[in-house]
Amino acid sequence: MGLDYAAVEKEVCKKMTAETIVSMIRILVFPGALFLFTLAFFYEWVDRKFFARLQNRYGPLHTGPHGILQPIADFFKLLSKEDITPHASDKLVFILAPIFYFALPLTTLFVIPILSQTSLISFEGDLIFVIFAFTLIIITVFLAGWSSINRFSTIGSMRAAVQMLGYEIPMGLVMVGPAIAAGSLSISRIVEWQSLNFWLILLQPLGFAVFTVCLLAELQFVPFDIPEAETEIVAGWRTEFSGRKLALLRLGRDLELVLASALITSLYLGGSQQFWLIPPIVIFLVKTTFAVMLLSLLRAVFARFRIDQMLSGMWKYLLPLAALQIILIQLGLGG
Amino acid sequence: MNLFKWARTKSPWIIHFNTGGCNGCDIELTAALTPRFDLERFGILLEGSPRHADVLVVTGPVTLQVKDRLVRIYEQMPEPKHVIATGTCAISGAPFKECYNVHGGIDIVLPVDAYVPGCPPKPEAIIDGISKLIQKIKKE
Numbered sequence: 001m002g003l004d005y006a007a008v009e010k011e012v013c014k015k016m017t018a019e020t021i022v023s024m025i026r027i028l029v030f031p032g033a034l035f036l037f038t039l040a041f042f043y044e045w046v047d048r049k050f051f052a053r054l055q056n057r058y059g060p061l062h063t064g065p066h067g068i069l070q071p072i073a074d075f076f077k078l079l080s081k082e083d084i085t086p087h088a089s090d091k092l093v094f095i096l097a098p099i100f101y102f103a104l105p106l107t108t109l110f111v112i113p114i115l116s117q118t119s120l121i122s123f124e125g126d127l128i129f130v131i132f133a134f135t136l137i138i139i140t141v142f143l144a145g146w147s148s149i150n151r152f153s154t155i156g157s158m159r160a161a162v163q164m165l166g167y168e169i170p171m172g173l174v175m176v177g178p179a180i181a182a183g184s185l186s187i188s189r190i191v192e193w194q195s196l197n198f199w200l201i202l203l204q205p206l207g208f209a210v211f212t213v214c215l216l217a218e219l220q221f222v223p224f225d226i227p228e229a230e231t232e233i234v235a236g237w238r239t240e241f242s243g244r245k246l247a248l249l250r251l252g253r254d255l256e257l258v259l260a261s262a263l264i265t266s267l268y269l270g271g272s273q274q275f276w277l278i279p280p281i282v283i284f285l286v287k288t289t290f291a292v293m294l295l296s297l298l299r300a301v302f303a304r305f306r307i308d309q310m311l312s313g314m315w316k317y318l319l320p321l322a323a324l325q326i327i328l329i330q331l332g333l334g335g
Numbered sequence: 336m337n338l339f340k341w342a343r344t345k346s347p348w349i350i351h352f353n354t355g356g357c358n359g360c361d362i363e364l365t366a367a368l369t370p371r372f373d374l375e376r377f378g379i380l381l382e383g384s385p386r387h388a389d390v391l392v393v394t395g396p397v398t399l400q401v402k403d404r405l406v407r408i409y410e411q412m413p414e415p416k417h418v419i420a421t422g423t424c425a426i427s428g429a430p431f432k433e434c435y436n437v438h439g440g441i442d443i444v445l446p447v448d449a450y451v452p453g454c455p456p457k458p459e460a461i462i463d464g465i466s467k468l469i470q471k472i473k474k475e
Contacts, residue, residue: 052375061376063345070378076342077389082413084386152384235384242386242413 031114031281036106039285040254041071046289047257047296054300071254075247083243090147097144098245102252104140105259108133112262113188113272116280117195122188127179130187130263131172134218137256138164141227144249145237156236159307160227163217166314167224171214173322177207178267180329191271201268207325208268210318215260216298217310219253223302224310261291343389343415344469346378350388350412354405354441356395359455360422364392367458379465385411390468391418391445396428397438409445417448417472419464426450 026032045060045068052059060067085091111126113119119126138160145157178200179185182193194200201208217224228236238249265271265287272284305313353361368374368381382388385408397405409418420441423429428439441447448471451464 048375052373055370057370057373058376059373060378063378067376067378070346073342073345073378076338077346080339080342081389081415084411084413230383235382235387238387239384240386246387 026120027110032110032120033106036109036255036258037251039288040251040258041075042068043257043261043288043292044071044250044254046292047299050293051296051300054297075251078247078250079244081243083245084240086148086150086240088149089240090149093143093147094240095245097140097147098241098248098252100140101137101144102248102255104133104137105252105255109255109259109262111187112259112266113191114262114281114284116272117192118188122186125185126187127175127185127190131175134171135164135168138218141237144241145227148237148240150240152233152235152239153237155233156227156229156239160220160237162307163224163226163310166311167214167217167318170210170314170318170322171218173319173326174207174210174214175267177204177325177329180326187266187271191266191273194270195273199268199270204268204325204329206321206328208264210322210325211268212264212294212298213318215264216295217314219256219260219295221295222299223305225304226307226310229304257292257295258288260295261288264288264291264294340473340475344472346380347389347417347465347469347472348380348382348387349390349392349419349465350382350385350408351392351394352405352408354393354395354401354425355398355437356422356424360394360425363455363458364394364421364461367461372458372462374462374465377462377465377469385409386413388412389416390465391416392421393418393425393441393445394421396424396431397441397444399436399438402438402444405441406444417468418445419449419451419468420447421451421461421464422456423452423454426452429454 028034048070049059049067060070063070063073085094108130110120111122111129113122141160142157145153145160148154178190181200181203182190184190184193190200216222220227228238230236233239238246241249262284265284269287269291271287272280274280275283351361351364366372368379385391389412391409391412393405409416418441420426424431425441428434428437431437432439438444449464449468451460453460456464
């Protein structure tokens with residue numbers, strides 16, 4: 001056999017490198033990390049600006065056109081500041097917690113379809129992975145506050161952990177709703193199912209409402225900003241973080257906002273689907289911007305609950321509503 | 336102008352500390368932050384924790400009681416940091432000057448970057464003081 005092994009090997013290597021480069025670009029640049037950072041900064045601006053307009057203010061105005069560069073200015077300023085590690089803190093956890101808090105939402109965003117109907121990483125059961133990642137984020141918050149050895153941080157982290165007991169179960173229950181309807185635990189399949197049938201917000205409006213309320217608690221937005229209540233416990237679990245660590249925490253919060261809006265979009269608003277000639281990515285961005293504005297609207301019109309009110313409200317009203325939604329789906333309504 | 340200096344001039348976050356004034360300046364500072372004047376236009380946010388803040392806005396004279404606490408708050412802030420003395424009390428001690436329980440103005444204890452006179456200063460005056468501080472940061 002006169003097979004030229006060297007040539008075949010060369011061919012295979014060439015193909016492999018081309019594939020590796022393409023997948024590296026997809027993960028690092030578009031629609032991966034770099035694109036998601038830009039989106040995170042943009043949505044922080046949308047959130048702050050919309051929040052300010054609801055309060056009859058202007059919000060960021062003089063940093064770039066209409067203040068659009070404000071989150072980037074904040075980020076670079078924090079990067080250039082002194083990075084203090086308190087003497088009494090648990091140093092390893094204190095340094096690692098901001099990195100995890102920023103890396104977890106970023107990783108989770110890879111399973112959400114952005115560019116087309118299939119995501120970067122898609123497998124059967126990635127919905128379970130998202131629920132698990134949400135729990136891990138709150139555990140990171142708890143560790144961040146606990147490791148600072150500061151009385152305000154400790155109170156804040158305990159509140160974050162207690163709050164998790166309230167909203168975790170209704171959120172998990174309600175996220176199963178779209179999965180039952182689509183007959184799959186993969187987010188990409190749920191998006192695909194919605195493009196063939198109806199948007200799930202029309203079939204499961206109750207589930208959408210419960211999910212939005214739970215996401216407010218997950219993001220620690222105003223009715224549920226109990227873990228970092230500024231008027232009570234300084235800055236809650238992030239009191240001791242400064243400089244680079246605070247910059248990472250803020251970026252992590254913004255990525256979490258992107259994740260929350262992307263989840264609302266993918267599970268209930270039809271996700272990134274082609275509409276007429278408009279590419280799916282544009283549809284996705286429009287829908288997520290709408291979701292961010294919905295979240296900041298709710299943030300602006302409510303006042304903070306106490307921790308006991310939040311817990312009893314979640315268990316008394318939200319959990320039965322979530323269960324009712326699942327029962328309705330089982331009875332053949334909305335599935 | 337390099338990136339970090341631009342970022343610093345565009346987002347000075349303030350922390351507010353009353354060392355024992357009459358609350359007049361505090362009301363005016365709050366007015367500067369609320370919708371009518373809206374300091375967030377310039378990227379200025381009010382932070383609760385000294386670890387997050389860049390500018391310490393002090394109102395009131397330094398009393399014997401509060402001196403150590405003021406210095407401690409200042410030391411907890413990360414570098415680079417700035418101080419604004421708001422109101423006549425914070426500048427010199429004003430009516431409380433040479434009282435048995437008062438040290439005097441803020442600059443006895445801390446390095447002050449900008450003074451905003453007035454009793455109390457208007458919100459416009461406070462915004463003007465902060466913009467002068469930003470000019471100072473630009474020249475550094």
